Amino acid sequence: MSGKTILVWFRKDLRIHDNEILTEAVRKGGSIIPVYCFDPRQFELTSFNTSKTGLIRAKFLLESVADLRNSFRAAGGDLIIRIGKPESILPELVAKYKVHEVYHHREVASEETGVSTLVENALWKLKINLKHFIGHTLYHKEDLPFPINTIPDVFTNFRKKVERDSSVRSCFKAPGAMKFPENMETGALPELSDFGFAEPEFFDDRSVMKFKGGETEALQRLQDYFWNSNSVKTYKYTRNGLIGADYSSKFSAWIAMGCLSPREVYWEIKKYEQVHGTSDSTYSLFLELLWRDYFRYMFKKYGNKFFQKAGFKGVAPDEGENQDEFFELWKNAKTGIPFIDANMRELNSTGFMSNRGRQNVASFLVKDLKVNWMWGAAYFEEKLIDYCPANNWGNWAYIAGVGNDPREYRHFNVLKQAMDYDPQGDYIRLWIPELATINSTQIHQPWKLSETERAKSQLKSYLDSPSYAPELVVVKGNK
Structure with missing residues (x-):
């Protein structure tokens, strides 16, 4: 067969359309070998004791890889899938299929670029070039x-x-006819259990939508x-x-x-x-x-300044002595501030949270509870279905005042924000049904309810929980 054999290493580019590495590989006229590696490092615990990939995003990833495989199968080929470190797997495939070059899209965060370097070094020993493209x-x-x-x-x-x-x-068009080596050993798509996850028992119909990968x-x-x-x-x-x-x-x-x-x-x-x-x-x-x-x-x-407490501003935010306790309340949606807790329940149940919610829960954690902002960023890394390193850590550094916010001190008044963006309390009632009977004038500050009102059964389960802590409320924010 004429032309070069190109191995196309997929990472965060799980598509056929507007994909330069695929288009360029096909243009070379030889065989293409599409590969996706489930790198076990992406499922490990972080130094903050959070998972690098949680259940909801893992499910979305599996769906996305399955859809990419279907696209290649429709084109008469397949996607090679492996579980393991790319720097070990890719050289083996290069040798097996007599590959001439390996293509991939360049990443920007240190862990991802570090893996690229390991792959590049391993391929260099085989005198094979890892060609970098920009596509994100x-x-x-x-x-x-x-x-x-x-x-x-x-x-x-x-x-x-x-x-x-x-x-x-302009976008790159989906490639035309693709050539694949015969008898590729493609491998099976893993299951959630392969990464230590149990299949979710149900879909929370309160989710903004049903996200499916691909x-x-x-x-x-x-x-x-x-x-x-x-x-x-x-x-x-x-x-x-x-x-x-x-x-x-x-x-x-x-x-x-x-x-x-x-x-x-x-x-x-x-x-x-x-x-x-x-x-x-x-x-x-x-x-x-x-x-x-x-x-x-x-x-x-x-670079890594976004993964440091002081960011690139050089001065870290103040932290409280009881931040371990407050962080647990925050992540488990038990701060006692309904607007914060509703957003955290949505995140924990669905993997998604609105932009308005993200800004408020982040500001509340850092500015009101005085918790290390990096703990919040790491928790989002685990939970968010749409996590990407630059967006997540860049936004958290911004809120914490150690990144790209030009204002010296930005502090969200979460009670004012709640009243501005959820004036009738519909969002709170959706995610905290215990408060469903509270009227809109009281729902954002339920600790002000009378003893008689607090005694109502469902309401009591929220207000009298051991971790309900209205004294955490701080309203000094300026937004």
């Missing part, structure tokens, strides 16, 4: 109007210059949000919502897993604008994509 951002690194080490530390300055001087490249589902969500429901039309005005599928795009889980590329979303925005015109809502959605880029490039600029 809206803007290509080479198209930025400044080198990485001089990217502004304030998002607004970054945004203005990028919007003025840079452009988003490019097929991602493209369907793109179609639904832009064209079937036309929800993007009101994005700017609904994006701070708390209940339901369409107050925001919900693309983040698929983008984080690489089932959907930011560029695909960008060009869908442009296509929508051709039909409906530009608007504050389409621009607001674009800005969210740009924030994703920004945090990735900040990671390239500052």
Whole structure:
């Protein structure tokens, strides 16, 4: 067979569309060998005693890999699946299938880039090149109007210059006919139990939507949000919502897993604008994509400083003496602040939380409870279905005041926020049914209820639990 044999190493790029490593491998004209490795290091405990990957994201990952395999099977091939370290598995496959080159998309966080280095070193011993591509951002690194080490530390300055001087490249089309080696030993898709998880017993129907991994589902969500429901039309005005599928795009889980590329979303925005015109809502959605880029490039600029308590500002936030106790209350949704607890129950049950919720629970943990912000970031790493290192740790550093927030001290008044964004208490009633009978004027501060009202059975189970602690309430926030 003419052409080179290229091994395409999939990681957080689980798609056929807009995938340069796949397109380029097919263009070379030889066989392609698609490979996905379930790296056991991604399921280990962190130094904060949290799991690097929790049950909900593990399920989403398995669904995404299964969908990618189906795409290759529809093209007459398959996806090789292995459990193990890529630096051990890939050289074995290279030797077995007489591979000429290995392609992969470059990552930015230290653990992921460290694995790339291990693979590169192992392949180098076989005189095989690991070729790096850039495929996780809206803007290509080479198209930025400044080198990485001089990217502004304030998002607004970054945004203005990028919007003025840079452009988003076109998407890569799905490759045409693909050639695969015969008799590939593909391996079985693992099950959740292989990573120590039990299959979830039920789906919580209070979830904003039923997230299912894979490019097929991602493209369907793109179609639904832009064209079937036309929800993007009101994005700017609904994006701070708390209940339901369409107050925001919900693309983040698929983008984080690489089932959907930011560029695909960008060009869908442009296509929508051709039909409906530009608007504050389409621009607001674009800005969210740009924030994703920004945090990735900040990671390239500052590296592991985002994994340090003082961030790149150099001064860590204050911490309280009883932060172990308060962290347990926070993560188990038992702070006694209904708006905080409702958001944490949603996260723990579904793997998702609104943008408004994330900002509030993070600010409350760091600024009110005086808990190490890195504990919260690590907990989100385990629980979030849409976790990606740059976005998660970048946002937590921002809230903690050690990252890209230009304001010296940003502190959310969680009671005011609750009243602004859940004025009738509908969100709280959804996630804390014990408070369902409380009226909207009292639901955000139930510790003010009379003894008679507190005695009601369901209400009592929340208010009189040993960990209910209304004295934790601090309302000095400025937002």
